[in-house]
Amino acid sequence: LMGVIVIMLVISPQYTLISLCIAPLLFTLILFYTKSIKAATKKQAKAAGKVAMVATEDINALQVIRAFTLEKREDLRFQRYVGKQQRAGLRAGRLQAQFTPLVAVLLLVGTAIIIGVGGYVSAGNPFNGGFFSLTASSIDVGTLVLFMTYLKMLYQPMRNISKLTNLANLASSGAERIQTVFDQAPEIIDIALPYEGAKKFRGDITFDAVHFGYVKDTPILKDIHLEIPAGKRIALVGLSGGGKTTLVKLIPRFYEIEGGVLKLDDKDVREYPLAVVRQNISMVLQESVLFEGTFRDNIEVGRPGATLDEVIEAAKKAQIHETILNKGGYDAEVYEQGKNLSLGQRQRIAIARAILRDAPILILDEPTASLDVEAEGQVMRALDQLITGRTVIMISHRLSTLGHVDEIIVVKDGTIVEQGTYKELKRMGGIFAMLLEEQNRYNIERIGDEPAMIRSAYMPAVRAKHAGSATRTSQSAATAEETISPLAEHVEHVEYAEQTREPVEVKELVAVGATSATNGKSSIVSTTNNGYHDTLVSYTSSSPNNSEAPVPTEALNLLHLDISEDDEDPTERLPRAKTVINESNSSSNICVQVELDGEIIGERTLDKPVLWIGRLLKNDIHIPDRRISQKHARIVQRENTWVLEDIDGFNGIIHQGKRVEQHTFTDGDKVYLAPTIALHYHVVS
Numbered sequence: 001l002m003g004v005i006v007i008m009l010v011i012s013p014q015y016t017l018i019s020l021c022i023a024p025l026l027f028t029l030i031l032f033y034t035k036s037i038k039a040a041t042k043k044q045a046k047a048a049g050k051v052a053m054v055a056t057e058d059i060n061a062l063q064v065i066r067a068f069t070l071e072k073r074e075d076l077r078f079q080r081y082v083g084k085q086q087r088a089g090l091r092a093g094r095l096q097a098q099f100t101p102l103v104a105v106l107l108l109v110g111t112a113i114i115i116g117v118g119g120y121v122s123a124g125n126p127f128n129g130g131f132f133s134l135t136a137s138s139i140d141v142g143t144l145v146l147f148m149t150y151l152k153m154l155y156q157p158m159r160n161i162s163k164l165t166n167l168a169n170l171a172s173s174g175a176e177r178i179q180t181v182f183d184q185a186p187e188i189i190d191i192a193l194p195y196e197g198a199k200k201f202r203g204d205i206t207f208d209a210v211h212f213g214y215v216k217d218t219p220i221l222k223d224i225h226l227e228i229p230a231g232k233r234i235a236l237v238g239l240s241g242g243g244k245t246t247l248v249k250l251i252p253r254f255y256e257i258e259g260g261v262l263k264l265d266d267k268d269v270r271e272y273p274l275a276v277v278r279q280n281i282s283m284v285l286q287e288s289v290l291f292e293g294t295f296r297d298n299i300e301v302g303r304p305g306a307t308l309d310e311v312i313e314a315a316k317k318a319q320i321h322e323t324i325l326n327k328g329g330y331d332a333e334v335y336e337q338g339k340n341l342s343l344g345q346r347q348r349i350a351i352a353r354a355i356l357r358d359a360p361i362l363i364l365d366e367p368t369a370s371l372d373v374e375a376e377g378q379v380m381r382a383l384d385q386l387i388t389g390r391t392v393i394m395i396s397h398r399l400s401t402l403g404h405v406d407e408i409i410v411v412k413d414g415t416i417v418e419q420g421t422y423k424e425l426k427r428m429g430g431i432f433a434m435l436l437e438e439q440n441r442y443n444i445e446r447i448g449d450e451p452a453m454i455r456s457a458y459m460p461a462v463r464a465k466h467a468g469s470a471t472r473t474s475q476s477a478a479t480a481e482e483t484i485s486p487l488a489e490h491v492e493h494v495e496y497a498e499q500t501r502e503p504v505e506v507k508e509l510v511a512v513g514a515t516s517a518t519n520g521k522s523s524i525v526s527t528t529n530n531g532y533h534d535t536l537v538s539y540t541s542s543s544p545n546n547s548e549a550p551v552p553t554e555a556l557n558l559l560h561l562d563i564s565e566d567d568e569d570p571t572e573r574l575p576r577a578k579t580v581i582n583e584s585n586s587s588s589n590i591c592v593q594v595e596l597d598g599e600i601i602g603e604r605t606l607d608k609p610v611l612w613i614g615r616l617l618k619n620d621i622h623i624p625d626r627r628i629s630q631k632h633a634r635i636v637q638r639e640n641t642w643v644l645e646d647i648d649g650f651n652g653i654i655h656q657g658k659r660v661e662q663h664t665f666t667d668g669d670k671v672y673l674a675p676t677i678a679l680h681y682h683v684v685s
């Protein structure tokens with residue numbers, strides 16, 4: 001190109017100048033069009049991205065869309081983005097279409113001027129073009145023709161550039177779009193140095209002044225300080241959107257923190273290879289995704305290369321073995337991301353994975369949030385197997401599932417606002433206490449629709465032969481103390497938290513009497529030493545002389561409402577009534593006593609071949625405590641022995657520190673159904 005210009009200059013400096021006059025114009029044109037074309041193509045790329053996103057979203061949310069009949073709306077939304085893409089595409093196309101011809105026109109105009117001026121001058125006229133003039137006949141036609149040839153050579157590359165800019169525009173706007181995507185997801189950079197340290201962590205986690213936000217200038221976590229020594233179990237609670245999930249996602253380094261340090265076993269996470277960090281962490285999330293493949297494959301993801309035996313063992317611990325067998329065994333296919341399994345079953349497969357993985361750090365992000373109560377129970381039991389001996393961080397909405405944790409952390413708006421044990425936080429009367437109260441209120445409402453739940457909580461206290469007190473006619477609560485009904489022998493005291501947030505006190509329930517008149521009207525009267533509960537309830541019994549007469553549900557409802565303040569309290573285990581179990585005819589001389597938190601709360605003679613143990617009233621041995629499952633276990637007579645069998649016990653049955661499926665009783669045995677709930681077996685001679 002330079003050569004061409006030099007030759008042209010030699011031929012005629014003036015004409016060269018004229019022809020180069022075009023250049024600035026051309027550049028302005030190129031600049032303007034490049035910019036607008038680029039903007040348009042970028043818009044188009046973005047709109048195309050949106051179209052793809054809406055399409056994927058809709059495909060994934062097909063069920064929701066159908067369920068809410070959102071087809072029209074989604075159709076419109078989709079059309080809108082398609083329209084946007086179309087318009088942006090059209091604009092880019094139009095600009096491109098204009099650009100090349102415009103350049104060509106400009107170059108033609110340049111040529112025309114040269115020919116015109118040249119022709120004019122060579123014909124013997126002087127030319128005065130304002131800033132420069134040409135004397136007549138300073139150029140002849142031959143030179144002009146020669147010049148034109150070179151002019152064409154000069155303009156050709158310019159024309160080519162105009163074509164190239166189109167291509168360049170497309171490429172650079174694409175590149176910019178890719179760059180913005182890259183910028184959004186801060187890349188996690190793995191360390192390059194070879195790693196010599198331990199492959200398996202102890203499990204200490206330390207957050208030191210950690211700051212984090214998904215996008216710049218929108219902090220999500222602010223100045224988090226948290227120390228979790230290995231083996232400790234903590235729970236994160238708080239309103240949704242507070243940043244709990246975000247906090248736990250930082251541990252496996254899904255995102256890079258912005259400020260502060262996150263340490264695992266006293267070393268900055270960034271100093272470990274990513275693979276090592278992640279191998280040391282198992283996660284069970286709200287919903288678990290299963291992959292195309294067999295059950296075995298799906299569990300093996302936890303630790304690729306595990307043997308079938310190991311897979312089966314993990315499945316058994318996760319309580320999913322039976323289900324797998326029913327579904328065709330370990331080599332049966334899981335299809336459509338596990339649609340042939342219930343949510344609870346999928347969660348248990350995820351738990352089996354985590355058990356197999358055997359990582360020292362376990363993260364549970366609301367693993368039971370989307371499950372119903374019974375499925376929740378099964379999953380919790382599976383989790384029980386998983387959480388032993390690990391550092392556990394558990395996020396939970398249901399405060400009732402926090403019985404096992406050592407410490408509770410309340411997260412609000414990206415900061416830790418409360419931290420302590422269940423009791424401490426409750427006493428503090430802060431956010432946790434408020435959440436708890438909120439939840440209890442909800443539970444009471446819920447229990448209102450579920451008579452079975454109510455019965456479970458308090459039936460034993462009124463189960464006794466209230467008819468027996470029929471002769472002790474109506475008396476004031478004060479005198480009822482002296483004429484205690486048989487029932488009162490069994491209900492010695494009730495412990496509950498009072499409505500204020502003071503420390504829990506034990507209040508003696510000095511009398512619970514079923515006073516009855518012959519007309520069949522009964523009332524259960526109780527007084528407490530501070531007078532909180534006087535007449536709890538009165539009810540009408542249709543058969544006052546029947547010792548098995550059921551207490552009407554409404555009555556129990558009231559009773560329950562009165563004491564359910566602390567229903568969800570897993571550590572204080574309230575209410576704590578003396579259970580009445582003994583209703584036997586004393587024909588047998590073998591009995592079990594129920595011990596709850598160090599006190600014997602009841603006794604039952606083994607007078608039937610099968611006795612059921614559970615939280616609900618319908619059980620023969622009914623233990624009103626949340627740690628006991630609805631159908632926990634049963635005692636079965638086999639030949640001359642009595643065998644305790646685990647049925648559906650959340651905490652199972654534990655004999656001499658070992659969880660067992662069943663246990664054959666011998667005199668004096670003590671078997672646990674939960675850490676502080678035991679059965680004593682006695683042969684009375």
Ligand SMILES: Nc1ncnc2c1ncn2[C@@H]1O[C@H](COP(=O)(O)OP(=O)(O)O)[C@@H](O)[C@H]1O
Binds near residue numbers: 220238239241247
């Ligand atoms: N991937 C993400 N990109 C941007 N913002 C997010 C992302 N995930 C969560 N957030 C935001 O971070 C905040 C905390 O969310 P999250 O950690 O999920 O809360 P929690 O688990 O306590 O409900 C919310 O305001 C949420 O909108």
Ligand SMILES: [Mg+2]
Binds near residue numbers: 244245246365
């Ligand atoms: Mg969350």
